[in-house]
Amino acid sequence: MELPRRDCGDELLRPGELTDIRRRLRRIAPKHDLATVIACAFDHRTRMLPFIFADTRMVPAGVRAIGSAMVDAGFEKTRLVLQQWNRYFRPSRMQLDGRVPDLFMISSMGMHLAPCLELIRDAQHIELRHRPLIIAGGSLNLYQPYEVFRAGPNGPCGADVAVTGEEYVLLNLLEVLLSLRGTGESMRAAFDRARQTGALRAVPGLVYPEYQRGRPTGELMDTGMQRLVGDLDELPDSVLGYGLLEAPGRGAGLAARAVEAQRVRRLSPISSLVLTFGCKFACPYCPIPGYNQRQHRVKSGARIAEEMWRLHKTYGLRYFFGTDDNFFNHKGRTLDIVETLARAEFEGVPLRRKVRWYSEVTVHDTLQMKEHLPLIRTAGCRALWLGVEDMTATLVKKGQSVDKTTDAFRSLRNVGICPMPMMMHHDGQPLYSRHSSYGLLNQIKLLRQAGAVSLQVLMVTPSPGTRLYDETFTSGQVFDNVAGRQVQNYMYDGNYVIASNHQRPWRKQLNLLAGYLYFYNPLWLAVALMRSNSKVSLKPAGMQIVGMMGLVQTVRRTFGWAWRLRWGRIKRLACPPVSPFPMRGVNGEPAAHELVRLVGTGVTQINGATIPES
Ligand code: B12
Ligand code: SF4
Incomplete structure (x- = not known):
């Protein structure tokens, strides 16, 4: 089943709503002086093709986005710990600014559930009076938030709350909690009060163990689907997140300072960057259109150019991976972005000389963009990942065929963009087929001939x-x-x-x-x-x-x-x-x-x- 859609017309936040909440929080942040640690769960058993190196050499955008949102909202005492780099990190040993943090957050994908639960278990060993509020988020929680709760003697325990949405949901939750928080009170106490008074129910995008008259009911309360930010220019600045990274190490605790700016490029040479969200197709095995409530959300070309430039200036980053579901989803919007990137100049230097970028697209849309591919290369694009799945469209039909795929690949290669195929093998597909293109090896051969890199x-x-x-x-x-x-x-x-x-x-x-x-x-x-x-x-x-x-x-x-x-x-x-x-x-x-x-x-x-x- 796909995630349900909010009522038609109510899928998106009001324009300016994310900007407003950021401003409001900045006003009250100094009063609260929160310290926050955000861990990115990572199961090292997932390290293999085709993601090897990209999994550890590209700091995930999700955890960075949450870190950026915290700093942007005025909570500068924030640290990001990646299990990719710090596999022995133990929340029970963490101290930031000389104290146990007020908030401990975890970002996890579905396949990193085991280390995510281990982080939560370990955080629960912190003495009760110091224990931080535990907030879980990331793509695991977008679809299966109940996974971060386990049966305890008094009903569900584990994380205190799962966030089933993006930055806005977290900021909305913080605003509610801080409005109730007494002087010197812990964030967990504020959370308990917010739960009891029903204040959390007005924050769409949360799942938490429900209590009535101070006792757990044994149920999970789900406050519903989040409202999505429509204009991605409202997102906090991605430059902030890189300044919060814990350096790689074998220790269980945290270093006194985050990693220095000049080391970032060597540790994470590729920078994932949000450009757009959403896809117009509806492949039955893909959760993306449902998650985006059928919306297509974009950043402006000007904002993307500026972010790339500043990430380059601040950290020396040169290679950017757009976290798009389908970058070519809407021809007009894509052209707006690439035209701006091709023209952009900072301090008298054309951006395209300094940065290279990559993204994900479909075969169908690549052909629609065929005449614009030279411009796209001029804008700095050097490789595109294409969801070919099965070239014969037997498994899934999204406008691909052997001829169309070959045409798209050759067109990309001719202009100097590397085509990177993503295929799906299935029960019906043999390893090799005679006199047809159906077999897996037959298709790989065709893709290689067409220029797959x-x-x-x-x-x-x-x-x-x-x-x-x-x-x-x-x-x-x-x-x-x-x-x-x-x-x-x-x-x-x-x-x-x-x-x-x-x-x-x-x-x-x-x-x-x-x-x-x-x-x-x-x-x-x-x-x-x-x-x-x-x-x-x-x-x-x-x-x-x-x-x-x-x-x-x-x-x-x-x-x-x-x-x-x-x-x-x-x-x-x-x-x-x-x-x-x-x-x-x-x-x-x-x-x-x-x-x-x-x-x-x-x-x-x-x-x-x-x-x-x-
Ligand atoms: C880039 C990407 C990759 C890169 C990741 C590299 C890296 N280190 O960053 C690579 C290519 C390596 C990769 C690999 C895989 N990926 Co991938 N990938 C993506 C993609 C396209 C973008 C991720 C991203 O950066 N998004 C932008 C950020 C800002 O969004 P986000 O991570 O969701 O974070 C937001 C919220 O989730 C939330 N949030 C995140 N963390 C937290 C924490 C807290 C505390 C809170 C409150 C909120 C919060 O706020 C964030 C800001 O809006 C997504 C699809 C998508 N559009 O998101 C799939 C996706 C994350 N991948 C997915 C999968 C399944 C995989 C693979 C298993 C391969 C596969 N079978 O498809 C492998 C696993 C590799 C591994 N060992 O981990 C799934 C995950 C599904 C799930 N249930 O977890 C996704 C969602 C695609 C899909 N099919 O739906 N992937
Ligand atoms: S084309 Fe790709 S992103 Fe779009 S619905 Fe299909 S699999 Fe998902």
Whole structure:
């Protein structure tokens, strides 16, 4: 099931609303002197192709955005800790400004659930009178906020509150809490009072354990879908977030100071940057259009140019990855941005000489933009990731075909933009097919001939918040355990075959490896080196080296799983994971984030636990 949409016309914040709350908080911030630590959860078992290096060498935009929002709102005592760099960090040992912070926040993706829960558990060891308010956020919580709560003696415990939205929701929550907070009172005490008085119910985008007359009801309260910021120029300045990073280290606590500006570029040479949000397509396996409530949100070209320039000036950053869902989604808006970037000049220096940027697009929209590709390159674009999925459009149709994909790839390559295909392997696709383009290797060959520089092949995997999610489970495709090994969250990354009706799922696992090996190997490295005088110069050769190194890691991590699939017994799930606690919305409405409801399915057992049919 997709996330529900707010009423038509009520999806977005009023223009200026985010700017206003930032201003209001800045006024009251000095009175409160909050210290905040924001940790980014990261499961190191997810380190393999196709994301190896990008996962640790690009500080995630989410945690930076929240850090920037805190500093912008006047809470300068804020530190960002990445488990990517500080895997031994323990919240129970953290001190900032000589004290236990008032707020401990965690940003997590779904597959990093295990370390996220571990961080929460550890934070709960802090002595009660000093314990910070624990706030969970990030894409895990956008879709499955109930995951950060676990059963305790008095009902749900774990995080104090999950934020199911973006910066505005957090600032809105803080404003409510600070308006109730007494002098010297802890943020947890203010939170408890806000919960008791019902003040939190007026903040859309929260999930928290509900209390009545001071006692837990055992339920989770869901205050509904957030309102989204429509004009991304209202977002706080992304330059602020980089100034808050904890330097990499092996310690459990925090350093006295954040990392120096001149080290940022070496630690995180690629900078992810929000340019746009949303996509007009509606692929049934993708949660993005639902999350964005079918809205397309953009930053202006002028703001993007200025941010890139200042990130370059302040930290020496040169390479930017747009966190777009589909950068070419709207031709007019895209052209506005690239025309501005192509023209932008700062201190007499054209921006395009200083920065390079990359993004994600679709084949269909690339062809619509064909005549503008030279301009897009002039604006600084050097690589685009394209969701090709299956070139024959058998798995999903979004305007692609063998000819169109080839055309799009050649057009990009001709102007000097590296086309980077993202493919999806599925049960119906053989490794190789005779006299057709259906096989995985056949398609990889076509893509390489058309100019592909890197490769991403993932197995179709259920993703929460999508239309296909429930059905993939209820049709018995999803594995619970294989040869006794439990499928865990970190394996929901598309690199493990964990959902399949194929008679020999181990073959699917080996197909993924074969696909990578066919693309990344010494032979193609030699060819890439020989052809390195083309417009995209040494990039294909560089990608071959990165790909081969990543492949070693992928084989090491997934070969054992293929072995289990070959010889072990596969136990399947009957239905998707659900909230372990009843959830309810404000004013008796259904909870917006209880995406899976078992009403009428006749299913009463999940993973061995009895689920009441309500
Ligand atoms: C860039 C990106 C990547 C990069 C990440 C690099 C990096 N280190 O940053 C790369 C290419 C490596 C990557 C890899 C993967 N990704 Co990815 N990726 C994205 C993408 C396109 C943008 C992420 C981003 O920076 N967004 C911009 C920031 C500002 O948004 P945000 O992170 O959501 O943060 C906001 C809110 O969530 C919230 N928030 C965040 N943290 C916190 C914390 C607190 C306390 C609070 C209050 C709020 C809060 O506020 C933020 C500001 O608005 C998103 C899709 C999207 N449009 O978001 C997918 C996405 C995050 N990826 C996803 C997935 C599944 C993956 C992969 C597993 C591959 C795959 N199968 O698709 C791998 C995992 C790799 C790994 N080891 O972690 C999913 C996650 C789904 C989920 N339930 O968690 C997403 C959402 C795409 C999707 N399918 O829907 N990815
Ligand atoms: S084109 Fe990409 S972003 Fe858009 S709905 Fe499909 S998978 Fe999601």
